[in-house]
Amino acid sequence: MNNTAEKKTDNKITKARKGNLQQILSAAEDIFAKNGYKGTTVSSIANAVGLPKANVLYYFKSKEKLYQEVMNQLLSLWMQHMNEITADSHPKDALPKYIKNKIKQSQNHPNASRIFAAEVLHGAHFLRTSLQQELKDQFQQTCQVFQAWIDKKWIDPIHPEHLLFMLWSSTQAYADHGLQISILMDKEELTETDFEHGITAVTQVILKGCGVKT
Amino acid sequence: MNNTAEKKTDNKITKARKGNLQQILSAAEDIFAKNGYKGTTVSSIANAVGLPKANVLYYFKSKEKLYQEVMNQLLSLWMQHMNEITADSHPKDALPKYIKNKIKQSQNHPNASRIFAAEVLHGAHFLRTSLQQELKDQFQQTCQVFQAWIDKKWIDPIHPEHLLFMLWSSTQAYADHGLQISILMDKEELTETDFEHGITAVTQVILKGCGVKT
DNA sequence: GTCTATATGTCGATAGAC
DNA sequence: GTCTATCGACATATAGAC
Secondary structure, three states: OOOOOOOOOOOHHHHHHHHHHHHHHHHHHHHHHHHOOOOOOHHHHHHHHOOOHHHHHHHOOOHHHHHHHHHHHHHHHHHOOHHHOOOOOOHHHHHHHHHHHHHHHHHHOHHHHHHHHHHHHOOOOOOHHHHHHHHHHHHHHHHHHHHHHHHOOOOOOOOHHHHHHHHHHHHHHHHHOHHHHHHHOOOOOOOHHHHHHHHHHHHHHHHHHHOOOO | OOOOOOOOOOOHHHHHHHHHHHHHHHHHHHHHHHHOOOOOOHHHHHHHHOOOHHHHHHHOOOHHHHHHHHHHHHHHHHHOOHHHOOOOOOHHHHHHHHHHHHHHHHHHOHHHHHHHHHHHHOOOOOOHHHHHHHHHHHHHHHHHHHHHHHHOOOOOOOOHHHHHHHHHHHHHHHHHOHHHHHHHOOOOOOOHHHHHHHHHHHHHHHHHHOOOOO
């Protein structure tokens, strides 16, 4: 968000800058998601927005900085649905809502999930700090909610951590394994209906599997 | 003495070759799994087995060929548990067994799962053919078994494809997201007990969630 | 078969004209 | 701020001595 010397709220230059900045970030997001960090070249990003690569490296000092910036933009998006599972919510409402939102996000914004999945696969080099802070807080908080539900006998006793892993993996699969799924189902792309069926199936199994009284 | 062609069952040279071949493949598996295809250098593999990189490229003509070979070795391992779900098996036996085997595989052989996860994330460039053939056959066969179970009222009506995706993602997560999980659970590595708890939780939710009579 | 040295190409990053 | 030209590092792959 900041650069060499950006202090005043001047907006003649800022407008052009912001336009380019956002275009670059958007293209970078797509290409990083598709090819991974090492598999992405700065010039391919530059080509995608019709600029010479020196220009891209002028805005963001390095490839690594650009990558970090992309991840920062995506992190909040990636985590936003978890805090809908609150202590006072009831599993029969909160769980279906979470599953639906998370799968819809896999449908509409697969880049976030894919970039983080690749990060995690390869050691979370650039993401470790965030994982250890924001995400861990959210994680522990959500586990406590699950434990509270168990204590109130709203759901069966299930190891809260593993229940949450199950929720994550089975909803994120629609982004991370989307290509695999579409190949196996013999179609170019998953349709709206496929995602709806996914939501139905996951919700059905999780709700009944947790013993939620409906 | 001999040349590139290898026809006879001579085993003075063959033994050395096989030893090196297997060592290289094994090291390549680890490094590809950790760093991805683009993130892996031939010389890092060569270093891991104490050979000059020219030697590695002598055995396998190119980095890409070596990668393909590694994937071929892992493919059967990756798929081997799916054909335990057969038409005459009962879900109350077959599902727990599958879940247990798949999570144990994530524990003992995470490389296979990780390499394929990265492949799939980045477009399955090298894996497309296999996905479209062997894996798709297995996939469709297993879906038919699920449908048969539904028809016999052994499990609730659930879209078979999505049930299978759920099984895959929630068991593979223990390899693909293993690092993330261990960070969130505040430990260097997942313990035997963690995997046991994972097996318990997933089995419990899936069995009850599918309405399997026990 | 094995290893050293090198050819060839690509990428990230910078220098410097405009 | 923007672009062209180029540098330097490193990666794959090969040539050729042993």
